[in-house]
Amino acid sequence: xxxxxxxxxxxxxxxxxxxxxxxxxxxxxxxxxxxxxxxxxxxxxxxxxxxxxxxxxxxxxxxxxxxxxxxxxxxxxxxxxxxxxxxxxxxxxxxxxxxxxxxxxxxxxxxxxxxxxx
DNA sequence: CCACTGACGAGTG
DNA sequence: GCACTCGCCAGTG
Numbered sequence: 198x199x200x201x202x203x204x205x206x207x208x209x210x211x212x213x214x215x216x217x218x219x220x221x222x223x224x225x226x227x228x229x230x231x232x233x234x235x236x237x238x239x240x241x242x243x244x245x246x247x248x249x250x251x252x253x254x255x256x257x258x259x260x261x262x263x264x265x266x267x268x269x270x271x272x273x274x275x276x277x278x279x280x281x282x283x284x285x286x287x288x289x290x291x292x293x294x295x296x297x298x299x300x301x302x303x304x305x306x307x308x309x310x311x312x313x314x315x
Numbered sequence: 316c317c318a319c320t321g322a323c324g325a326g327t328g
Numbered sequence: 329g330c331a332c333t334c335g336c337c338a339g340t341g
Contacts, residue, residue: 242336244336
């Protein structure tokens, strides 16, 4: 089971738990970028690590991973052949998030809006 | 130890 | 909007 280190790291003091803790704080109907999660988790500049941590999650997790998208406002999983991107989009739309084509307006749905005032 | 890859980000042309 | 480069960290061969 050492597929991916940290899957069970929930019991240890890994950075993973910090990342999950931040993701759990994302309000419903709102989205956040990997970079933001990384920064709030105390791992500035390690957006990649966030994606790595989220990839370790499995079905049935209590972490709302679908609210985490990339800085382009697009789903990093949209390219995934597993079809996970569709699941993510479906869950977001169900929370009221509207897609503009294949993109979400971070200015409007981004958590902790730092964009210009609409 | 080195090379490659990966749910990323920011900068440049 | 798209393609390319560099930076970051961890896992794997």
